[in-house]
Amino acid sequence: MKFLQLQETLRETVRVTARNEFDIELENVGSEIPPKTELGDVAFPIAFELAKKIKQTTGEKQNPREIAEKLKAALEENEAVERVEVAGAGYLNVFFNRAKFLIESANAEPLPKLKSSENKTSPKVCVEHTSVNPNKAAHIGHVRNAVLGDTFVRILRAIGKRVEIQYYIDNTGVQVADVVIGFTNLENMSLADIKNLDEKLAAENNSFDFYCWDLYAKVGLAYQTDEELKAKRAEVLHLIEEGNNPTAELADYVVTRNVQCIVATMERFGIRYDLLPRESEILHLHFWKKAFEEMQKREVIKFETEGKNAGCWVMPFELHSGNDEHDADKILVRSNGTVTYTGKDIAYQMWKLGLLGLDFYYNLFHTYAGGKQVWITTAEDLQSENVPEFGKNETVYNVIDSRQSYPQEVVKKGVATIFPEKGEAASVHLSYEMVALSPSAAEELGFVISDEDKQKSFIEMSGRRGLGVKADDLINRLEANALKEVEARHADLSVEEKQKTAHIIAVGALRYFLLKFTRNTVIIFDFKEALSFEGETGCFCQYSAVRANSIFRKLSEKGEEVSNFKEQISDAKKIAEIFNAVDGNEIWSVLTLASRLEETVSQAAMAIEPALLAKYTFQLAKAFNLFYHNHKIIAQENPIKRHVLVAVADITRRSLTSALNTLGIEVPERM
RNA sequence: GCACCCGUAGCUCAGCUGGAUAGAGUAUCUGACUUCGAAUCAGAGGGUCACAAGUUCGAAUCUUGUCGGGUGUACCA
Numbered sequence: 001m002k003f004l005q006l007q008e009t010l011r012e013t014v015r016v017t018a019r020n021e022f023d024i025e026l027e028n029v030g031s032e033i034p035p036k037t038e039l040g041d042v043a044f045p046i047a048f049e050l051a052k053k054i055k056q057t058t059g060e061k062q063n064p065r066e067i068a069e070k071l072k073a074a075l076e077e078n079e080a081v082e083r084v085e086v087a088g089a090g091y092l093n094v095f096f097n098r099a100k101f102l103i104e105s106a107n108a109e110p111l112p113k114l115k116s117s118e119n120k121t122s123p124k125v126c127v128e129h130t131s132v133n134p135n136k137a138a139h140i141g142h143v144r145n146a147v148l149g150d151t152f153v154r155i156l157r158a159i160g161k162r163v164e165i166q167y168y169i170d171n172t173g174v175q176v177a178d179v180v181i182g183f184t185n186l187e188n189m190s191l192a193d194i195k196n197l198d199e200k201l202a203a204e205n206n207s208f209d210f211y212c213w214d215l216y217a218k219v220g221l222a223y224q225t226d227e228e229l230k231a232k233r234a235e236v237l238h239l240i241e242e243g244n245n246p247t248a249e250l251a252d253y254v255v256t257r258n259v260q261c262i263v264a265t266m267e268r269f270g271i272r273y274d275l276l277p278r279e280s281e282i283l284h285l286h287f288w289k290k291a292f293e294e295m296q297k298r299e300v301i302k303f304e305t306e307g308k309n310a311g312c313w314v315m316p317f318e319l320h321s322g323n324d325e326h327d328a329d330k331i332l333v334r335s336n337g338t339v340t341y342t343g344k345d346i347a348y349q350m351w352k353l354g355l356l357g358l359d360f361y362y363n364l365f366h367t368y369a370g371g372k373q374v375w376i377t378t379a380e381d382l383q384s385e386n387v388p389e390f391g392k393n394e395t396v397y398n399v400i401d402s403r404q405s406y407p408q409e410v411v412k413k414g415v416a417t418i419f420p421e422k423g424e425a426a427s428v429h430l431s432y433e434m435v436a437l438s439p440s441a442a443e444e445l446g447f448v449i450s451d452e453d454k455q456k457s458f459i460e461m462s463g464r465r466g467l468g469v470k471a472d473d474l475i476n477r478l479e480a481n482a483l484k485e486v487e488a489r490h491a492d493l494s495v496e497e498k499q500k501t502a503h504i505i506a507v508g509a510l511r512y513f514l515l516k517f518t519r520n521t522v523i524i525f526d527f528k529e530a531l532s533f534e535g536e537t538g539c540f541c542q543y544s545a546v547r548a549n550s551i552f553r554k555l556s557e558k559g560e561e562v563s564n565f566k567e568q569i570s571d572a573k574k575i576a577e578i579f580n581a582v583d584g585n586e587i588w589s590v591l592t593l594a595s596r597l598e599e600t601v602s603q604a605a606m607a608i609e610p611a612l613l614a615k616y617t618f619q620l621a622k623a624f625n626l627f628y629h630n631h632k633i634i635a636q637e638n639p640i641k642r643h644v645l646v647a648v649a650d651i652t653r654r655s656l657t658s659a660l661n662t663l664g665i666e667v668p669e670r671m
Numbered sequence: 672g673c674a675c676c677c678g679u680a681g682c683u684c685a686g687c688u689g690g691a692u693a694g695a696g697u698a699u700c701u702g703a704c705u706u707c708g709a710a711u712c713a714g715a716g717g718g719u720c721a722c723a724a725g726u727u728c729g730a731a732u733c734u735u736g737u738c739g740g741g742u743g744u745a746c747c748a
Contacts, residue, residue, distance in 0.1 A: 028688075035691060045690050048728065064728085088691065089728075133748080173748055312746060334746040341748045405675070406743055433676080433742085457740080485710065505710090516696095517684070520676060522741075529683070529697085533710050536684090536696045543710055551707050603687070615685065618695085625711065634707050649707095671710075 002104060003595040004602070006080055007031060007042055010094060014046055017074040022067070024053050037589040040085065040093030047071065047090035064090030098588055099575035101595075106569050106647045110597050110655040111158050111662070124162040124392070126352050127153050127430075129399035130266065130273075131168050134258040135179040136216045137209035138265050139468035140525060141401075141435040141461050147514045147664070148432055149399035150271040151610040154662045158601050164393060167263075168348070169278040169376075171255040173341075175216070175463070177237040180251045182215040184236075185229060186222060191250045198257060209261035210470065212254070217466025241283060243379075263366060263374070265471050269507055270664045272368055275390050276376040281360050282348055284379040288339050290358050291347035291418075292332075300417045301332060311335030315414055330410045342407050346414045353426055354392030355419050362387045395426050397608075402431045402520065430608055432519040436460050441525050442467065458524045469525060478506035481531060490670055501668045505539055508665040512538030515614040515663060536618055538665050544621035544628075545660065545667040548653035551633055555646070558634075565646045574640045583630070590627045591648050593620055594655040601662060610663070617659040624652050 011029040018024045026046070034040045047064035054062050071092055072084040082097040129149025132142045153163050170176070183189045189197065198208050223230045239247040259276065266272070282288065292313075295301045301315050313333035332343035350356040360377035362384050367373050375387065400408060408429040416424040436458035439449055447467055453459050461468035482502035490498065513530050517523050533539040552562060569575065579588050596616070604612040633649060636642040657667050 030688070030690090032687090032690070039691080043691085048690085052728085091691075170748070175748075309746080331746055336746075338746085340746070345748095402676070403742060404748090407748090431676095489708085489710085521684075522677085524683085526683080532697090534697090535710095537710085539710060540696095543708085547708060547711085554707060607687075609687095611685085612687080615695085622695090626713095628707075629712050632707065670708090 002108065003592070004599045006078075006096070007599070010042065010044075010075060010078065010081070013074050013078065014044055014071055017071050018046075018050060021070050022050060022054055024050060024057070026050075034093060037585045037592070039087065041096045041592055042094045044071070044092040044094070045090075047092065051090075068092050096592075098579040098584075098591075099572040102575060102579075102591060102644065102647060103569055103572065105591065105595060105651050106566050110594070110651075110658040111601065112598065119162070122162055123394035124164055125156060125395045125397065126164045126166060126391075126393035127156070127397045127399065128166040128168055128352070129430075130262070130271075131170070131400065132262050133173060133175040133463070134169055134171055134255040134262065135175045136213040136258065136463055137207070138262050138471040139461055139463070140471060140474060141468065142262075143269065143471045143474075143510070144432065144435050144514045144523065145399055145401065146266055146271050147269065147511050148430070148519070148610060149397075150269075151511070151515060151613075151662070151664055152397065152399070152430065152605075152608065154664060155601055155605050155610060155613065158662050159605050164390065165272070165274045166352075167273045167276050169255065169259055169276050171252070172237075172241045172279045172283065174233060174237055176251055176255055177233050177240060178219045179212050179216050179254055180236055180240070180247065181229065181232055182212075182219040183250070183254065184247075185232065186215070186218060191246070191253060194250065194253060207261055207472070208257045209265075210472075212258060213463075213466060213470065216463060220464040220466075241280075243280065243284060260366070267368065268472070268475055268503075269511065270666075272372060273374045274388070275362075276365055276374065277348070277351075277360065278377050279344065281377040281379050282344055282351075285358060285360060287347040287351060287356060287358055288344055290356055291343075291350055294350075294356075295332075295418055298418055300414075309335075315410065315417070317410065317413065330414075342410050342414075345407070345411050346418075349396065349398075349411050349415050349427060350418070351391055352393055352396045353415065353419075353422060355415070355422060359391065362390070395428060397428045397430045399430045399432070401434050403434065405429060405431055428608070430519075433522040434460065435514075435523045435525055437467070437469070438524050438526055441469075441527055444527060445469065458522065474530070475506055475510060478509055478531060479503055482506050482509070482533070485533065486671065493670070497669075501671055504666045504668045505533070505542065505671060508538030508542050508660075509533060510538075511664050512541065512614060512618075515610050516618070518611045519609060538660075538663075539671075541617050541621040541656065541660055542665065542667055543671060544624045545653055545656045546669075546671050547628060548624060548649055548656070549667070550670075551649060552653070554634060562646075562650055565643055565650070568643045569647050571640070575644055578638075578641050578644045586627070586630065587644065587648055590623045590652055593623050594648075594652040597655045597659055600659075613659065614663060617656065617663060620652065620656050620659060624649075624656065627652070 011031060014029045015026050018026050029044065029046055032043050032045065034043045047068040050067050051062050051064045054060055065086060068086040068090045072086055075081055075084045075092065075094060080097055080100060082095045084095065085093045087093050127149050130142065130146045132138045153165055156163050183194055201208055201211055236247060239245050240251045242248065263273065301313050304310050304312050304314055309329065309331060312331045312335050314329040314331050316329050330342060331340055333339055347356065351358065361379065361381045362375045363378045363382050364384065365374050365376035398408060412424055412427040412429065415427055416422065438458060439454050439456065442449055442459050479502050482505040483498060486498050486501050510530070516536060578584060600613055600616040604610055631645055633642065633645045636645055660667060
């Protein structure tokens with residue numbers, strides 16, 4: 001809608017007037033939403049600032065109210081503006097022409113369809129998220145990562161960006177080695193045995209990643225007493241990295257099966273990927289070697305010949321001053337010649353930004369329902385056809401929890417040091433705080449909590465300890481609860497419809513629960529709160545949209561279609577009377593709130609904060625519920641008022657639906 | 672030690688680049704289904720915005736300090 005543009009136009013008017021009348025250049029003109037509709041639709045507390053600046057430049061003392069009067073006249077020239085009031089010590093409160101606004105909004109899209117997201121030549125950005133190690137099932141912490149990443153993707157697309165979604169597969173890390181050791185040493189299984197087990201699990205309706213979850217925890221436990229087993233880890237890790245041997249083959253099977261499970265889990269939450277880049281290819285296709293050469297050529301790393309880092313290649317840093325215990329420099333190549341994770345990450349980041357000069361080979365990994373494809377990298381050229389163009393991104397957003405902000409800083413600064421022409425702005429760490437368990441939630445999961453842990457306000461989840469809420473378990477519980485509610489309300493629906501509805505509600509509940517917290521808030525997981533369908537929840541927002549839709553279903557049954565109403569919304573004078581009536585402000589405030597979606601999405605994109613959109617969606621749903629209770633639409637007798645109410649309800653439900661979809665939440669038919 | 676994050680109602684959290692009377696949800700209490708759907712709505716109580724100083728027309732928001740909590744600071748990933 002045109003709320004955003006109107007606000008920008010008014011801002012420009014303020015800027016121009018300040019220049020012409022007072023010879024003052026205003027860089028950014030702040031605006032705010034007045035606390036009450038009665039105080040206007042947008043306010044500029046700019047006169048105070050102008051008074052100060054005039055005094056600074058000319059020494060002349062001017063009354064803010066007089067300054068505001070001059071701006072008021074200029075703002076009132078805009079025909080979308082009904083009037084401007086100067087309030088308090090110098091607030092400029094702008095009131096829009098309500099009837100005109102409604103007429104224009106009735107036919108506008110809540111989020112304008114932007115062509116550039118489909119334009120193949122416009123610059124592309126990359127969002128990398130999920131990054132669950134492929135050795136176990138995903139837990140709720142991983143889901144926070146994926147939901148944040150996925151929602152940010154939807155926000156970027158809504159503002160017209162082309163986006164590439166990657167899930168990095170760390171298939172040569174120690175976690176994978178640990179599970180491999182579990183299979184080969186604790187369970188004495190061969191690859192064939194594992195395949196048999198996999199089939200058996202599938203037949204029993206158990207999943208491979210859940211099995212690995214338990215096995216990984218067992219290995220962790222065994223390490224505590226079995227030094228010999230722990231020593232085996234380095235050996236297995238080396239074999240996996242090297243490739244082309246039975247251990248690597250076994251590891252590859254385990255990894256691929258886990259990735260399949262995790263991709264399927266995420267699909268349940270509406271999360272899909274474009275590409276799964278694997279660490280093994282970064283090694284085998286010599287990405288690191290190329291990056292290393294580039295760093296040497298540009299002289300941004302040095303070989304230490306003495307001191308405690310002797311024999312290592314390091315990247316010098318002044319990130320933090322460093323002291324006796326901790327070095328300021330970051331080791332990229334160990335003294336034994338192997339590359340650290342951060343080193344590999346720099347090479348990967350270079351590739352993502354199109355700076356490496358090398359590329360992967362690709363193979364189709366999976367085709368989603370509806371035909372969308374997800375690709376995986378390979379080390380050999382498999383002559384795949386119709387491979388999309390990956391990499392070469394303008395900007396890269398890495399969704400990684402805040403505990404990794406130091407290595408992320410190294411990657412960002414590292415790449416920027418190697419390629420000053422690209423700069424630091426191209427690498428964005430989309431950082432967020434972890435999901436932890438309250439001691440009581442951990443006990444509820446059946447874990448024995450130490451006295452020390454009981455004292456803590458929260459307990460970190462740990463794959464190694466098998467401590468965590470598994471994503472599939474949680475969504476299963478949510479679906480079961482939702483199904484009970486749907487059955488109680490809509491017994492007449494078919495089983496499929498009930499299940500589909502329960503699924504949509506469950507996803508809405510979980511996604512909203514994870515998105516309503518701002519990124520740097522630690523979520524202390526609480527079952528009661530996460531499982532709730534009441535209050536500030538996704539379900540609340542969905543319910544609001546469902547009720548709105550049911551009004552239009554009823555209207556449609558009576559043969560009244562929305563398009564007819566739009567045509568009848570034309571008589572500005574009569575519409576104005578409705579808005580000027582006692583309950584006019586209430587109707588108007590829902591309309592203006594519904595018109596702020598585009599602005600909110602753009603704010604969420606700028607601030608990289610999906611919670612802004614989640615909060616807005618809830619506010620809008622709440623405003624609609626109030627409107628719904630106070631105004632009977634179908635029964636409304638005054639025809640003009642009825643048209644206005646229908647138009648406002650329609651604009652609101654479309655905005656609400658768009659907002660929810662941008663959060664990855666669907667609106668069911670009935671619930 | 673150093674770096675980053677956090678401290679707002681009993682609890683869980685919002686509060687945008689400083690702006691009008693600090694807001695939600697939840698919990699507690701009270702009311703509303705013969706109505707376009709009660710997974711809803713209305714009302715009540717509940718605050719020294721950790722503490723102190725500073726910046727200014729104006730501070731929960733910015734600066735500094737103090738206290739309390741978290742995370743990181745690996746030749747782990």
